[in-house]
Amino acid sequence: MSTYHHGGLRAALLQAAGDLLEKQGLAALSLREAARRAGVSHNAPYRHFPDRDALLASLASEGYRQLGEALKGRAGREMGEAYVRFALGHPNRFRLMFGGVLAMAAHPELREAAGATYETLVVAFRAQRDIADPALAAAAAWSLVHGLAQLLLDGHFPEARARDDFVRQVIGAVRFAAAPRPA
């Protein structure tokens, strides 16, 4: 069987690149190494991705979908905790998604995946009737958990020995402005 044509190279590359990213970090992720691991020549990836950034964008999009899955079905605090858990569980993927390496504008695929995930958040908040402005609350909630995740990842909360508790407490320390007057 001639293996000249790989068959599922695109998927194999994403797999290899994902492995590299998660286990060794973004810096270790080169197109050539991914190609090596997929058992093809150093230029084969260009048949499936216009350039390195395109590969990264695909990995990030995967990440948004995974994150969306992790949030689905949860609400409130629980959703926030799931968000942070995802970030801590996939630090390098998370950083790729939000590290500003990729310009959202240049990768429509990214924008769509990210937008869909955000939508999950907004919907969850829209359900709670006693909140003044659900959209604003959703933005604030996302900001809170996102910032918390990022700062934990970067090691900015050394006092957080027991991460799960810390996360719960921080999220618990916040209230959202109630609807001014139930008119």
Added chain:
Amino acid sequence: MSTYHHGGLRAALLQAAGDLLEKQGLAALSLREAARRAGVSHNAPYRHFPDRDALLASLASEGYRQLGEALKGRAGREMGEAYVRFALGHPNRFRLMFGGVLAMAAHPELREAAGATYETLVVAFRAQRDIADPALAAAAAWSLVHGLAQLLLDGHFPEARARDDFVRQVIGAVRFAAAPRPA
């Protein structure tokens, strides 16, 4: 005047690298380009920084100090807004500081600069007596503004046409748990 010895190479490199970073982004920042701009050979930087990461760490430390300056003297909402303003005003520097490119642990200089800035935040909150747990509130506040900044930077809030107002509103949508009982 023989210019064999530059005199202030370290500072000149930081200057050049800072320019590159802020104007063209992290990807465009190479040791060699910085050396070129400082008018020295491609290897001169190694006399002042062990490797590229060390240069980046210095740039990030500068950033923490600048951020500290921007926060100093402000409190509450105002401090939060200043935080976001700093991030939006120096996007690439901010991303370098928090993008996870640098491992805090590997650069003590970084840890110290970041810690000092965080201290400013905690102190500001400790002053407010009606808050249950100031340390927790500080962590939550930092998370909130940090996440907000990051998400804005990445373009995740396309609805935020009027950024300043949006920031004010999001920050305003949050309350911190009050002290349970003024014992």
Added chain:
DNA sequence: GATGGCAAGTTGACAATGACAACATCAGCA
């Protein structure tokens, strides 16, 4: 069943980069 075209892979090349080693310059001090 031959054939021609096109997607998918391959080899080869190039410039840029981070890093190492060996050499050059020069200020200050014994």
Added chain:
DNA sequence: TGCTGATGTTGTCATTGTCAACTTGCCATC
């Protein structure tokens, strides 16, 4: 005067992203 160490320099290497040109082999069409 002459040494020495910090600061710069030149030379070199492996790695990487990307472009160009060539190869393979499946599929449709005659």
